[in-house]
Amino acid sequence: MKLSTEAVSGQLAEILAQYLKNNWVDTPASTRAVTATTNMVSDLQLDSFQVMEFMLEVEDHYDVAIDLESLSNIHTILDLAGVVIAAHSE
Amino acid sequence: MSLFEKFTAVKRLRSGLANAGTDPTQVVFDTLNSATEGVVKGRRIILAGTNNYLGLTFNRECIVAGVAALESLGTGTTGSRMANGSYAAHGALEEELADFYQCPNAMVFSTGYAANLGVLTALLGKGDAVLLDSDAHASLYDGCRMSGADIFRFKHNDLQSLERRLVRLKDRASRCLIVVEGMYSVLGDCAPVAEFVALKERFGASLLVDEAHSLGVYGERGCGVAEAQGVLDKVDFIVGTFSKSLGAMGGFCASRHAVLGLFRYVSRPFMFTASPSPAVMATTREALRQLRSRPELKQTLWSNARRLYCGLQNLGFELGPEISPVVAVRCKDRESVLANWNRLLEAGVYVNMMLPPATPAGGSFLRCSASAAHTPEQIDTIIEKFAELQE
Numbered sequence: 001m002k003l004s005t006e007a008v009s010g011q012l013a014e015i016l017a018q019y020l021k022n023n024w025v026d027t028p029a030s031t032r033a034v035t036a037t038t039n040m041v042s043d044l045q046l047d048s049f050q051v052m053e054f055m056l057e058v059e060d061h062y063d064v065a066i067d068l069e070s071l072s073n074i075h076t077i078l079d080l081a082g083v084v085i086a087a088h089s090e
Numbered sequence: 091m092s093l094f095e096k097f098t099a100v101k102r103l104r105s106g107l108a109n110a111g112t113d114p115t116q117v118v119f120d121t122l123n124s125a126t127e128g129v130v131k132g133r134r135i136i137l138a139g140t141n142n143y144l145g146l147t148f149n150r151e152c153i154v155a156g157v158a159a160l161e162s163l164g165t166g167t168t169g170s171r172m173a174n175g176s177y178a179a180h181g182a183l184e185e186e187l188a189d190f191y192q193c194p195n196a197m198v199f200s201t202g203y204a205a206n207l208g209v210l211t212a213l214l215g216k217g218d219a220v221l222l223d224s225d226a227h228a229s230l231y232d233g234c235r236m237s238g239a240d241i242f243r244f245k246h247n248d249l250q251s252l253e254r255r256l257v258r259l260k261d262r263a264s265r266c267l268i269v270v271e272g273m274y275s276v277l278g279d280c281a282p283v284a285e286f287v288a289l290k291e292r293f294g295a296s297l298l299v300d301e302a303h304s305l306g307v308y309g310e311r312g313c314g315v316a317e318a319q320g321v322l323d324k325v326d327f328i329v330g331t332f333s334k335s336l337g338a339m340g341g342f343c344a345s346r347h348a349v350l351g352l353f354r355y356v357s358r359p360f361m362f363t364a365s366p367s368p369a370v371m372a373t374t375r376e377a378l379r380q381l382r383s384r385p386e387l388k389q390t391l392w393s394n395a396r397r398l399y400c401g402l403q404n405l406g407f408e409l410g411p412e413i414s415p416v417v418a419v420r421c422k423d424r425e426s427v428l429a430n431w432n433r434l435l436e437a438g439v440y441v442n443m444m445l446p447p448a449t450p451a452g453g454s455f456l457r458c459s460a461s462a463a464h465t466p467e468q469i470d471t472i473i474e475k476f477a478e479l480q481e
Contacts, residue, residue, distance in 0.1 A: 023452070049447035056224065056245055065258045068222075068234075068241035 003088055008081040009036040015061055019054045036078045064088050111432035114443040124148055125463040138458045138472050139442035143415050144306050144387045145463025147337040152373045159372035171365045179371035186378055191313060191328055191344035195351055198342050200363050202302055202331025203229040205341025208359035209329055214239040219266040221255050225450050230269050249285050256293045264294035272304035272315030276444055278416030284319040298327040306335030306381045307415055312388055336377040340366045391415055391462040394469050398460050401473035418455040427454035430479050437475040
């Protein structure tokens with residue numbers, strides 16, 4: 001089944017919001033609403049470890065493998081949606 | 091953007107550390123009185139954050155061996171083994187390590203960091219896949235990255251998470267390397283190595299275990315966690331360091347695969363760096379001999395580890411998940427860990443301060459490591475000083 005960018009972006013925003021809640025990532029920045037254009041580092045101020053941990057959740061949710069190297073090109077939820085869709089189609 | 095602009099954040103970080111008192115990353119020991127006592131700014135300090143698990147850094151026989159090597163072979167090798175040749179002690183230590191791990195091959199590196207870089211970059215290349223425990227040490231991440239292999243992380247010590255990723259790799263699973271540590275350095279928790287072995291055998295993958303913190307600590311013979319769990323002969327590559335239980339500096343890899351003998355022709359972190367000095371080889375060999383012949387060192391270490399862990403647990407501190415020579419005390423946040431670290435130093439106890447993102451689950455910890463050289467009285471003083479943090 002082909003995934004749409006819009007649908008995946010929406011789901012990823014929800015997964016990220018849940019991740020922040022479950023892991024008590026509780027900074028003023030992390031309480032902002034997560035949207036497709038949210039930048040995980042500059043908007044939410046996640047550190048590199050938190051981004052990698054969130055990625056583990058995403059991999060399991062979509063049953064895809066995301067190479068660590070891909071992370072350097074992922075800044076926003078929209079970027080991540082592109083990577084998930086590409087991995088899903090492999 | 092200036093080339094130096096990226097250091098603005100570093101400068102801010104450094105100011106934050108210095109403003110709290112002593113910067114934990116810049117501690118200077120005026121001198122060391124023993125394996126467990128140093129002097130900082132003229133004051134005697136109990137060393138509770140050194141990874142000196144067997145307490146051999148001031149061992150008389152090790153020092154005598156080091157001095158003899160200095161006298162007879164000089165201060166350094168002045169080059170790599172590929173270009174300048176090996177000293178007999180390099181080969182002798184490799185044979186002794188192979189014998190210790192009961193495998194045909196061992197290889198010595200100049201540091202533990204170089205061992206991980208050297209092994210991973212020799213073994214892995216573009217197109218290979220590596221499955222890395224999410225809490226693995228930076229040297230393992232860096233080695234994997236340098237190799238050009240595709241890196242996939244799995245949740246720390248989570249068999250199901252690893253299995254899912256092996257399934258996702260499909261045909262590539264059989265040429266993938268799983269990378270874990272024996273005992274993890276921040277919380278002192280151990281990997282389920284036996285279960286990882288079962289998984290890697292099911293998928294035809296290979297397994298590398300970094301026993302840097304578990305050498306001399308786990309296993310009847312002190313080989314590490316793989317030995318303690320009865321699977322030493324099933325692990326493909328064991329890596330480790332001389333800078334913790336063996337009280338020296340350097341790293342190694344031991345393997346049941348003959349291919350390790352070829353690594354020295356392709357491993358750049360081995361080929362393009364100076365080989366370990368004669369004194370380092372001599373003290374390491376003597377320390378390994380003592381590790382093998384003095385099981386009471388491990389017993390004393392564990393007695394001290396239990397005393398420290400239980401003492402801090404009884405005070406109500408949140409600790410790592412199991413009793414181990416690494417005892418990590420979780421603090422509320424970055425500010426409290428920095429303040430408490432300074433209070434401990436002022437009170438005469440040196441521990442490590444561990445901050446995110448280099449910590450599991452983004453925690454902030456005061457990390458202690460027990461040593462066989464600690465006296466029970468020193469352990470009690472450490473506990474007492476932690477108790478004062480609660481006042």
